[in-house]
Amino acid sequence: MRPLTTFIGLTRVALGSMFLFVAVAKITQFEVLPIGPANGPRVFAYAIERNGLIPAAWSMPVAILVIAAEVLMGVWLLSHRRAALAGLGAAAVLAAFSIYLVFAMQHQGAATCNCFGTLQPIDVRWEIARNIGLMLVALVVRAGPAGRAPRVCDRMATNIAA
Amino acid sequence: MKISRRAAAGTATIILLCSAAFGQRGSAGESLKSLADQYRDCVSVEVRVHTDEVPGVSVRSASTHAVLSDGRLASSTWIGFTGPLASVWTTPPTEYRYRSEGEVIVPWSPQTYLRLGPEEIEGGALEHDRLAYLSAPWPRIAEWSADLEHAEDLVFSRSDGVYTAMSRTLGLSLRWEESGRLLAAASGNDAAWREFEFQGLSPGPFFPPSSALQRLRVGKVARPEVTLIYDRVAFNLADEEAAVSSGSVTGTLLRYEVETGDVFEPSGELSYNEPELLRTLSMKSSWGPTWARVVWGVAGLLVSASVFLVWKNHRAA
Numbered sequence: 001m002r003p004l005t006t007f008i009g010l011t012r013v014a015l016g017s018m019f020l021f022v023a024v025a026k027i028t029q030f031e032v033l034p035i036g037p038a039n040g041p042r043v044f045a046y047a048i049e050r051n052g053l054i055p056a057a058w059s060m061p062v063a064i065l066v067i068a069a070e071v072l073m074g075v076w077l078l079s080h081r082r083a084a085l086a087g088l089g090a091a092a093v094l095a096a097f098s099i100y101l102v103f104a105m106q107h108q109g110a111a112t113c114n115c116f117g118t119l120q121p122i123d124v125r126w127e128i129a130r131n132i133g134l135m136l137v138a139l140v141v142r143a144g145p146a147g148r149a150p151r152v153c154d155r156m157a158t159n160i161a162a
Numbered sequence: 163m164k165i166s167r168r169a170a171a172g173t174a175t176i177i178l179l180c181s182a183a184f185g186q187r188g189s190a191g192e193s194l195k196s197l198a199d200q201y202r203d204c205v206s207v208e209v210r211v212h213t214d215e216v217p218g219v220s221v222r223s224a225s226t227h228a229v230l231s232d233g234r235l236a237s238s239t240w241i242g243f244t245g246p247l248a249s250v251w252t253t254p255p256t257e258y259r260y261r262s263e264g265e266v267i268v269p270w271s272p273q274t275y276l277r278l279g280p281e282e283i284e285g286g287a288l289e290h291d292r293l294a295y296l297s298a299p300w301p302r303i304a305e306w307s308a309d310l311e312h313a314e315d316l317v318f319s320r321s322d323g324v325y326t327a328m329s330r331t332l333g334l335s336l337r338w339e340e341s342g343r344l345l346a347a348a349s350g351n352d353a354a355w356r357e358f359e360f361q362g363l364s365p366g367p368f369f370p371p372s373s374a375l376q377r378l379r380v381g382k383v384a385r386p387e388v389t390l391i392y393d394r395v396a397f398n399l400a401d402e403e404a405a406v407s408s409g410s411v412t413g414t415l416l417r418y419e420v421e422t423g424d425v426f427e428p429s430g431e432l433s434y435n436e437p438e439l440l441r442t443l444s445m446k447s448s449w450g451p452t453w454a455r456v457v458w459g460v461a462g463l464l465v466s467a468s469v470f471l472v473w474k475n476h477r478a479a
Binding site: 005028 | 454457458461464467468469472475476479
């Protein structure tokens with residue numbers, strides 16, 4: 001069982017790292033947009049605005065919410081606490097992103113993801129396929145042992161509590 | 163009257179040279195006219211081109227140009243720098259056009275289009291920049307041929323059915339086949355000279371190419387040749403068919419201070435400082451500014467801690 005547990009743990013780390021990576025990539029990105037030079041969430045908000053599904057006034061709050069959700073998801077997965085629930089949460093978040101992309105695609109024939117902090121358009125089918133792949137990884141995490149934190153975490157949590 | 167043999171030879175030489183010169187100009191004029199005839203009906207063209215990555219240089223680019231025969235140009239260019247972070251792309255307005263010193267036009271529209279033309283900008287004419295049209299020169303060929311025909315310093319040559327006409331004062335050179343197919347167009351001066359050699363020419367009207375070889379010389383330095391792939395070449399499109407319609411493209415005139423590199427909005431508000439912007443962009447291709455490095459560092463620490471937990475758990479089990 002031990003190698004499997006370790007494998008699931010590493011998968012969780014990979015998925016958590018991915019969520020953290022995409023969030024940090026969005027926070028640290030810098031682009032010269034038609035509206036002028038912009039950085040961080042403003043670039044992501046511009047991508048959301050361009051997709052035209054959400055009112056322009058909401059694009060910035062939505063951008064911040066999405067980035068916050070990615071940071072929280074990443075930290076949660078990396079913490080290994082309530083791992084099964086974290087895996088389920090990650091799959092749900094990825095499913096939501098995919099549905100958004102499908103609607104954006106239907107809305108104006110093309111969608112800008114900015115998922116990894118870039119405005120370069122990628123074929124939306126690839127984006128959705130990538131999300132499905134990540135959802136499978138999330139389900140592997142979900143199927144991991146018992147949804148409990150590793151023993152070391154338990155000990156650390158106990159120590160902190162003490 | 164007795165004419166010396168030397169004087170007679172001199173006169174004959176002068177007559178021969180003059181007739182050769184007039185003959186060359188006549189031949190050049192006819193050839194340039196026949197070239198112009200092939201492209202006279204070309205009113206507009208829209209091309210989409212992309213360049214593949216140049217080996218050893220981490221730059222990718224793609225652009226769209228719409229050129230009209232009266233010299234209006236709508237152009238958009240994307241250039242990306244790839245660095246250690248593969249996802250990093252930048253979309254700077256890569257081609258500034260100076261109307262006069264202290265002024266710069268930058269793209270301002272959702273499509274990042276830049277439109278140039280004498281009648282587009284209020285307050286004065288914008289000098290035509292032939293380099294801007296070189297990747298899609300066909301609507302301009304008739305006019306350029308006429309310019310060359312009347313150029314005082316026209317240099318015309320013919321070799322194996324290929325004609326070349328060049329004028330240094332116009333900063334223009336055209337090369338074409340006897341059939342009227344444009345093979346290459348070049349423009350510039352001693353400081354910078356750019357040539358597009360068209361390849362894979364179709365037989366159809368205006369001979370659209372499938373690719374072009376771009377040669378750029380700055381001073382005495384020749385840059386690596388770049389191949390442009392034409393994804394689309396569409397002639398004489400109606401506005402509603404073209405991606406760049408007359409209504410969808412706007413430009414704005416910003417004030418650019420040459421000394422400091424500051425770019426100001428029409429309202430007078432500072433928009434950005436160009437050298438600083440370029441520094442930021444170049445930093446972005448590696449690690450970004452200090453605060454960004456700190457954020458990446460924290461993320462790295464979290465991941466390391468997580469891996470450590472898995473390892474500890476693995477050992478404890």
